[in-house]
């Protein structure tokens with residue numbers, strides 16, 4: 001069994017990006033600038049955004065954190081988005097999800113300028129991804145593809161089961177792995193809460209991407225020997241023995257699954273850090289495209 005070490009690979013990617021940023025600086029060019037918008041006080045969201053800003057500092061990007069209170073109106077948020085769209089200093093930005101219930105998430109994502117949508121959630125970018133055109137790939141699936149590629153995990157012709165069909169993880173993951181590309185060319189099945197014979201499907205899978213948000217859902221008796229496991233889930237479980245009062249659990253029962261796997265991502269230290277690294281990669285891409293347009 002080999003660990004797909006997202007912590008190490010993401011650190012390699014951040015080092016690679018830092019070199020590119022240093023080269024930009026040496027040439028007197030503008031460095032990439034990422035903005036992050038967060039609405040409300042969700043603890044997990046604040047942690048994620050904090051980690052994104054810290055990663056920007058690490059690689060030498062400029063960053064701006066925009067924090068709004070929970071009772072911010074949709075109109076106020078849309079006004080800020082318009083401002084970010086037209087502000088030439090900002091190369092890319094993200095709106096941290098989930099948003100408070102009174103704000104229409106879809107309307108907000110549609111308002112983001114597709115050329116600054118480094119999360120890759122805008123319909124234009126989702127469409128470009130589906131059509132295999134250059135675009136910002138959504139960071140979590142992009143990070144998984146990069147992990148599979150850098151560890152040379154065989155995917156060509158393999159049976160892949162993706163558990164979960166969310167717009168940000170499961171669906172794009174299934175599209176990317178079925179495409180003619182590195183870490184692609186697989187035969188992909190997408191499972192969800194209405195799937196009837198899940199265990200039958202997972203027992204036949206060579207690779208399982210587990211992204212449903214149910215702690216320790218995938219057990220050892222649901223998989224065959226030699227399978228590759230990508231655990232996307234992050235659930236906070238109360239744990240009084242921990243200083244912060246909780247521990248993080250993946251969607252995979254690591255104890256029973258890891259011994260049967262050929263490759264597996266741990267939680268934490270697997271997919272999570274890759275997501276942040278790929279967001280940085282998308283921001284670097286946004287900067288280089290803006291630079292082309294400025295010429």
Ligand code: NAP
Nearest residue numbers: 140164165166169192193211212213232233234271272275
């Ligand atoms: P989501 O939007 O809640 O989607 C969950 C998906 O799982 C849905 O498609 C749902 O089916 C399916 N599902 C739920 N219960 C199921 C069951 N018993 N059997 C089969 N399928 C089931 O979740 P998400 O945003 O994709 O996130 C999934 C997990 O990944 C969460 O723990 C989240 O925190 C984590 N995550 C991690 C990262 C990272 O960077 N590591 C990034 C994003 C998300 P229906 O469509 O039928 O409802």
